[in-house]
Each structure stands twice: as structure tokens, then as C-alpha cells.
Amino acid sequence: MSVTIYDIAREANVGIGTVSRVLNNSANVTSQTRERVITIARRLNYQPHAFAQALARKRSNTLSAIIPFFTNYFFIEVLQGVQETLTSLGYDLIIHGVNSQDQVEEYLQRSMRKGRVDGTLLFSLELPEIYAQEILERKTPLVLVDTFHPKFDSIRVDNTMGAKIATEHLLSLGHKSIGMINANLKSSPAKERLSSFRLTMSEHGISISDDLIMNSPDAKNDGFSRESGYHSMKEFLARGTALPTALFVSSDIQAIGVLAALRESGIRVPEDVSIVSFDDVELAKNFDLTTMSQPMFKMGVLAVKKMLERIENPNAPVTSVDFKPTLVIRASCGANKKYVFHQQ
Amino acid sequence: MSVTIYDIAREANVGIGTVSRVLNNSANVTSQTRERVITIARRLNYQPHAFAQALARKRSNTLSAIIPFFTNYFFIEVLQGVQETLTSLGYDLIIHGVNSQDQVEEYLQRSMRKGRVDGTLLFSLELPEIYAQEILERKTPLVLVDTFHPKFDSIRVDNTMGAKIATEHLLSLGHKSIGMINANLKSSPAKERLSSFRLTMSEHGISISDDLIMNSPDAKNDGFSRESGYHSMKEFLARGTALPTALFVSSDIQAIGVLAALRESGIRVPEDVSIVSFDDVELAKNFDLTTMSQPMFKMGVLAVKKMLERIENPNAPVTSVDFKPTLVIRASCGANKKYVFHQQ
DNA sequence: ATGTTCTATGGAAGGGCTTTCAAAAGTAGG
DNA sequence: CCTACTTTTGAAAGCCCTTCCATAGAACAT
Structure with missing residues (x-):
């Protein structure tokens, strides 16, 4: 039905191991066989099965975000930073929009479903202490944005x-x-x-x-x-x-x-x-x-970076970075005469 | 390390098949063994491994949405409908925010990575004909929202x-x-x-x-x-x-x-x-x-419903529903005297 | 030519689950 | 108590991949 590495291996007269190595750009494959495999893979329009990969690699390349993003435009802009960075790195983003603090727990549970995601980003919501414990034990990477807990990495504005x-x-x-x-x-x-x-x-x-x-x-x-x-x-x-x-x-x-x-x-x-x-x-x-x-976009970008660092190095010391907000002078304060203040 | 059905099986003196049956509420398990397995699963704080499940079930219980949601609040409200429905059904949502039509293709590719998602929702963006073909061949369920293609289910406003x-x-x-x-x-x-x-x-x-x-x-x-x-x-x-x-x-x-x-x-x-x-x-x-x-929220809800129907029944005839917009009279048209029109 | 070291390769194992299959246990009828 | 079913159960196969290990062959040194 759908094409697997076995199909490619058969067509190319090689073993599945070789196919896998080619597709993952591992070393020790002659450029000749590499070519052959690649050609065939392309011809068959092969697409790797993400879950099989995740299972074998013990890594899902997806992150989840728990975010009250439907009510406040702040989050949308942070999310943009998160999303673009993630995409450029080949990661996927699962979104859990939350309407209230209670829902956080449900989602936290879900995010932690073993293997589902490599880490989760929690935005502006308090991390209930019970969960803090559990998350630490499970070693699920968690990065906090616009909220704080001494045991987890966090990114905030000052x-x-x-x-x-x-x-x-x-x-x-x-x-x-x-x-x-x-x-x-x-x-x-x-x-x-x-x-x-x-x-x-x-x-x-x-x-x-x-x-x-x-x-x-x-x-x-x-x-x-x-x-x-x-x-x-x-x-x-x-x-x-x-x-x-x-x-x-x-x-x-x-x-x-x-x-x-x-x-x-x-x-x-x-x-x-x-x-x-x-x-x-x-x-x-x-x-x-x-x-x-x-710097909302930047905060999103940094959140992702921190997360990936955390994933690489689970035992690194917890860090907390505070972004310094900067004053943008427009017309509403009256300082800037050159603007006309026009509201409808 | 993390607890699997094998651990549970061992503890409960049953086979893994039985454990699986219990956890999936399949029939033909004595309530006695069922009890025992459940107790132990709970004690061990068992969490199923989502990817292993997805691999075995050939079903991921996740959908993806390709949506230009960072620029227009319309989408955010539709998304809300999508998200809440999905959540209530135990599905996850992967989001691909798009800034331009070009990116659609990239994401479409990614969404279609075999097995990754059970279906994808495309919002307000044109579906390039080349992809239409490919998607049809692959039989990846696709539902269009606020856009149209004769070969796919769509939900629009009139x-x-x-x-x-x-x-x-x-x-x-x-x-x-x-x-x-x-x-x-x-x-x-x-x-x-x-x-x-x-x-x-x-x-x-x-x-x-x-x-x-x-x-x-x-x-x-x-x-x-x-x-x-x-x-x-x-x-x-x-x-x-x-x-x-x-x-x-x-x-x-x-x-x-x-x-x-x-x-x-x-x-x-x-x-x-x-x-x-x-x-x-x-x-x-x-x-x-x-x-x-x-009815943005409703559109989101319906989009999900259509998608699930399509997943259940891949060969059902393509449907297209047009929501009828309704007039909401406030003050800007001057018809409604009771409102004071206050803008800043 | 022979032995030694590397590189390239095939294939099995393993990841954690569902599902199928066959065997075991239980139930009922005679 | 035996036969004929039915229900419950254990275990293997399969999902698709990565990775490890062993082997075959090439390359090099002697």
C-alpha cells in the first residue's frame, strides 16, 4: 500500500539498513548506492512514516504549547516566533488553547503522554505544584514563558x-x-x-x-x-x-x-x-x-531555543531570562509632536 | 525506565494481549482480571505511548491545520471551534501558520508525511492543482474551510x-x-x-x-x-x-x-x-x-465533524456546505437608534 | 601471497502497541 | 463424565523505522 523502506530496498537491491542510512545521510555508503537509493525513493515518492521514526528514534520532533491564545493578541505574536523557529528546524507544534487555569491540568496530562512530544511550552499560566513534581520526575522538558517556577527554565519580561x-x-x-x-x-x-x-x-x-x-x-x-x-x-x-x-x-x-x-x-x-x-x-x-x-516574537524564538537546549542537555542548570521591555513613543503620551493622534 | 504494557502484564500475571484489551475496553475479559490490570496500571502510573499506538492502529488521532492565522482574527475564532471540538474528542491539533501562499505547499508536504496526521484542514488558501492530484492519490483526507475545490469537502460562507x-x-x-x-x-x-x-x-x-x-x-x-x-x-x-x-x-x-x-x-x-x-x-x-x-466558531466545529466523517468514510461523495451569514445590526449603519456610537 | 585494518552492507533486534490466532478454560447439553 | 461450544487468555506477528552487529569485501602493509 504505502511505500516503505522495504520497497525501496527491494527495488534497489540493497538492505533496509542501507536505505535507512542513505535517507538519514549517515556515513559509510558509497555514492553509487546512495544515488541509486535516492533515485528510487524519489521515483516511488517515498515519505517516511513519522510515527515509526519517532518510535525508533525515541524522539518525536514535536513540541506542544499550552497557551491562552484565543483571548489575547500577545500570545499570537509570541506563537509566531515559536512557530517559525520550529518550522525551520523541522519540528511540529501541537497547540492546546486554554480558556482557564483548570484546563491547564488536563492538557498537561495530555502533553505528558509518553512519547507524544519532546517537550512542552507553558505560557502565562501558573504551574500547579503537584504537576511540577510529576513533570520533574518524568523528566518531560518544560519551558515557561511569561510565568515562573524555580525548577524550570523560564522566559519573562521584566x-x-x-x-x-x-x-x-x-x-x-x-x-x-x-x-x-x-x-x-x-x-x-x-x-x-x-x-x-x-x-x-x-x-x-x-x-x-x-x-x-x-x-x-x-x-x-x-x-x-x-x-x-x-x-x-x-x-x-x-x-x-x-x-x-x-x-x-x-x-x-x-x-x-x-x-x-x-x-x-x-x-x-x-x-x-x-x-x-x-x-x-x-x-x-x-x-x-x-x-x-x-519583544514577543523574540521571546517565542528564545523559548524554542531554550527548549531544544533542555532536550539536548536535561541536567543543565535551570535558567531564567528576563527580557527588558523598551519604550515605544507614539502619540498617546503627548511627547511626540510629529504624530497626529487619530482614533476612530 | 518508562512503564509499558509488559510491566503491567508481568505484575498482573497476564499476557500483554490481555492488558491491551483491558486498556482499550475490548470485550471478553473477566471483570476480575480487568480489575486487577486496571489497578496495577494505575499504581504504576502507566501512560500509553502515543506513537506506538498510532503505529499499531494506523491512526494518529491528530489533525493538522494550515491557516493564515497570524494576520486575521477571523481565523483565530474559527480555530477556537476547531480546537474545542477536537479536544473533546481526544484529538490533537498541529498548527501550521502560513504567511503566504508559497508556504502552503511546504506545509502540505509536511502534513502529508505518511501517518503523521489523520487529515488536514486548509483555511482560506488556494489548493494548488498539482497537490490536489497528489492528495487525492494518497487519499489523505482534506477539508477546505473558506476556500473551494470541487474534489474536496468544503465549508464556506455564502x-x-x-x-x-x-x-x-x-x-x-x-x-x-x-x-x-x-x-x-x-x-x-x-x-x-x-x-x-x-x-x-x-x-x-x-x-x-x-x-x-x-x-x-x-x-x-x-x-x-x-x-x-x-x-x-x-x-x-x-x-x-x-x-x-x-x-x-x-x-x-x-x-x-x-x-x-x-x-x-x-x-x-x-x-x-x-x-x-x-x-x-x-x-x-x-x-x-x-x-x-x-458563524466562525460553528464553522470550525463543522470542519472537524466533516473531517471525521471523511476519515470514517473515505469514499463518501464530496460535500460542500455554505453557511449563510446573518446581519448583525449595531450602530454603524444608523438603523438602530438605541445604540450610542462611540469610537475612540 | 598472506595477514590486517577499514569500509560498505545486510539483516536482526528493538521500540510499544494492536490484533490475530490458537490454545486453554469454562459452560452446557446429553 | 464426555462432547460440543463459547469465552477468556497468552503469545506471536505486524506496524515502519533506526541502530547495532556481524560479515564480506576492499585496501593496505608486510
Whole structure:
């Protein structure tokens, strides 16, 4: 039925071992037989059976990614980095889109099904301690992206530094009264960004009252959503208290919601209030958001690299790399006069 | 090292066949031995080796998707339907994100690597005829989503009907002068939507001059992008000719760009110009776009169902289902007074 | 020519599972 | 208690590959 190395071997009058060696570019085959085998393989349109290979090699050349990618564009961009790198290396990627923390466990189980994948990438989700143990015992390579566990390799962005840069940018523009529209504090990026914001402000001798800070109560995507930003801003406005002259928003997608809410009240950005957000998602430039850029693509690439290193060398010491976010100045902060800030 | 059915067999004093039967819930095993085997399997924390299973069963329980999902949110939503269905059925999904038509071939090759996947889903991309032949010969199940080929199952949206409904909605609101901001005509949805728009207008006795129609020259994502919409609208405005009172835009994402361009010129939506677009992407409701809703999630679900049917029954006649898009009325068309149209 | 070292090659083993086949055990009928 | 079935079970074969091992032959040295 489908053509195997046995078929090729027969046609070429060689043994299957030789065929295998040719196809895998192993040494010790005369160029003559090599030619012959290759020709025949091509003629028969031979395709290796991936699973048989995986079984024999004890290596599947596929990775899995557990990722809440349907709700946040951040992940999509990271995934792009992951995917392109993997593809160039001949690896496959199995994707497990997750909607909630509970599902993580189910997928973790599945990913760990023996032999299925060479390793798994876990994005932005907490690794339950029970699983941490089990994974360590099984020695399934695991790399964490945008999340942390002391026993596993991880790649993150330095939220503390990011929030500090964002805040200081606003301060450098002369703002004294700065508020923050934050996501749900359950999420650690939200937590880190808030406390760094607070710290930076106090380092500059400014104390901030709590009512300048809006933490999202949303569970969905931990408040990293347009709705969340919109509602937080609406609520802020509804209180009727004086608006700060600048806002630090914990993500671009929220900032877009914030912009909508502000516009409904006729408040202009950046004339009336300046905004700096976080992520630098594709959409951000369409909204001329000044934002902390996370090298998402690069993070994806690095995640794959780390994973492959881990696979090569299971006992290497655990590493953790923090990417430094960089400030991308567009129009929403008011610093850059040459841009016209146009939102619809 | 890792536990196999041999280990279980030894512990339970049965043959490997019996273990396999128990684990696969085959008939003809006494409940006594069944119990014993299950207990031991659980105690040893047995996990089946997916590849060995796939090899023996000649079935991998994984599908692959070739999808341009990094550029258009439409796909992400379809994928969600695919993924959830697949997961509930115990299938895995390998994703191949594609940036251009050329890559399709590479991935098609890879997907077809014998045994790797039970079938592949191709999204919105043309199936090169050479591959069509080869795939048919190999009998790799292939289901097309949002694209078409007479020899394969396909799931599409009825663009003709969609454009007709959209246009007639605008007409029913009293508009006589309607323009269209279209994507790149290379893409068949763009083509279909345009010709249906034209036809519908003429059916209603209105002839439209060509300068009311803007086709995008963009190659990137075939002009289905915010930039494309923005630039088309800008260009339209730059011509200084009279604006139509309504616009049919070929996608939500373009419409968002159109809104931005209009706003820059101080043109209000829907007061000055009404807009109906296409897709009903997640973002659309945030922009209060009246749009033709495509049941993206459902399409994903159906794609999987079709695929599984095809796998079960490779020789069933080819089917093609057209989803009927439905009109979702929000504020951008001006029909629905109760909404406040708020854009930032 | 003979012995020695390499290289090229064939083929068996092994990877972990499912499934088929035949034997063993159990059940029922007489 | 024996025969004729039926059910349960163990084990081998097969899925397709990689890899190891042994052998045959070539190349070289003596």
C-alpha cells in the first residue's frame, strides 16, 4: 500500500539498513548506492512514516504549547516566533488553547503522554505544584514563558522595569498626577506592574492615593481586555473626581477600551490626558499608543531555543531570562509632536 | 525506565494481549482480571505511548491545520471551534501558520508525511492543482474551510448572499449612493462580495460608478487589514469627490481603518455616512459595527465533524456546505437608534 | 601471497502497541 | 463424565523505522 523502506530496498537491491542510512545521510555508503537509493525513493515518492521514526528514534520532533491564545493578541505574536523557529528546524507544534487555569491540568496530562512530544511550552499560566513534581520526575522538558517556577527554565519580561520606565517617561513629561488602569491583581504581571508603578512614584517623592488606581475585577483573561479597560475608565469617570493628567494602563488592549471611554466623555488624548500602556501588540500602532514593547516574537524564538537546549542537555542548570521591555513613543503620551493622534 | 504494557502484564500475571484489551475496553475479559490490570496500571502510573499506538492502529488521532492565522482574527475564532471540538474528542491539533501562499505547499508536504496526521484542514488558501492530484492519490483526507475545490469537502460562507443582505439593508435604510471599500480582488471572497454588491445594486435599479468602489492593492493578507481600510478611505477622501451616504466594507478590520480615516476628516458615522461590514469579528462589537456575521466558531466545529466523517468514510461523495451569514445590526449603519456610537 | 585494518552492507533486534490466532478454560447439553 | 461450544487468555506477528552487529569485501602493509 504505502511505500516503505522495504520497497525501496527491494527495488534497489540493497538492505533496509542501507536505505535507512542513505535517507538519514549517515556515513559509510558509497555514492553509487546512495544515488541509486535516492533515485528510487524519489521515483516511488517515498515519505517516511513519522510515527515509526519517532518510535525508533525515541524522539518525536514535536513540541506542544499550552497557551491562552484565543483571548489575547500577545500570545499570537509570541506563537509566531515559536512557530517559525520550529518550522525551520523541522519540528511540529501541537497547540492546546486554554480558556482557564483548570484546563491547564488536563492538557498537561495530555502533553505528558509518553512519547507524544519532546517537550512542552507553558505560557502565562501558573504551574500547579503537584504537576511540577510529576513533570520533574518524568523528566518531560518544560519551558515557561511569561510565568515562573524555580525548577524550570523560564522566559519573562521584566515587568518591574517596564512599569518603571513607563512611569518615569510620564514623570519626565511633567506629569505629577498619574493614575493606573490595571488588570486583575490575580495575575502576576498586573501585580508586578502595579507595585513597580507605586514604587517608582514614591521614589520620585509622589504619593498616590488609591482612588487613582483601578484594578479590574474581571476574571476573563484576568482583566486584560478591551472591555475591562472600558469599564474601568467609565467607572473612574463616573466618580466625578478630578482626572489625573496621565494614565499608565497595564495593556494595550485595555488602553483601547480606555480610549473609547474617554472619547465618549469628550476627553482628548493626549491633550487632556496622556496614556502609556504595555505590550506593543500589533494593534497598538494603529491606535498610536505609546507603550512598553515586549519583544514577543523574540521571546517565542528564545523559548524554542531554550527548549531544544533542555532536550539536548536535561541536567543543565535551570535558567531564567528576563527580557527588558523598551519604550515605544507614539502619540498617546503627548511627547511626540510629529504624530497626529487619530482614533476612530 | 518508562512503564509499558509488559510491566503491567508481568505484575498482573497476564499476557500483554490481555492488558491491551483491558486498556482499550475490548470485550471478553473477566471483570476480575480487568480489575486487577486496571489497578496495577494505575499504581504504576502507566501512560500509553502515543506513537506506538498510532503505529499499531494506523491512526494518529491528530489533525493538522494550515491557516493564515497570524494576520486575521477571523481565523483565530474559527480555530477556537476547531480546537474545542477536537479536544473533546481526544484529538490533537498541529498548527501550521502560513504567511503566504508559497508556504502552503511546504506545509502540505509536511502534513502529508505518511501517518503523521489523520487529515488536514486548509483555511482560506488556494489548493494548488498539482497537490490536489497528489492528495487525492494518497487519499489523505482534506477539508477546505473558506476556500473551494470541487474534489474536496468544503465549508464556506455564502459571500454572495452576505453582500446582498448587507447591500439591501443599506438600501432599505434609504441610501441610494452606496460605495464599497473592498479588499484585494485576488482573493475570492473579495471578488464575490463585490460582484454581489454590484448585482444587488443593479437589481434595485441603481447603477454604480467605478469611482465608488475602492479595491485594495495590498498583498498583505489580501487587503483584509486595518491599514488597507484606512488607506483606501484616505484615498477616497483625497479625491475630493462627493462621498456616498453609505459604505459597504469587505471586512470588519478594514472598517476599523475606514472609521479612523473618516474621523480624521471629521466625518461622523453613522450621521454622515453609514457603514456595514463583514465578518463580525470579536472586535466588531467594540466598534459598534453593523456587520455580516459569519458563524466562525460553528464553522470550525463543522470542519472537524466533516473531517471525521471523511476519515470514517473515505469514499463518501464530496460535500460542500455554505453557511449563510446573518446581519448583525449595531450602530454603524444608523438603523438602530438605541445604540450610542462611540469610537475612540 | 598472506595477514590486517577499514569500509560498505545486510539483516536482526528493538521500540510499544494492536490484533490475530490458537490454545486453554469454562459452560452446557446429553 | 464426555462432547460440543463459547469465552477468556497468552503469545506471536505486524506496524515502519533506526541502530547495532556481524560479515564480506576492499585496501593496505608486510
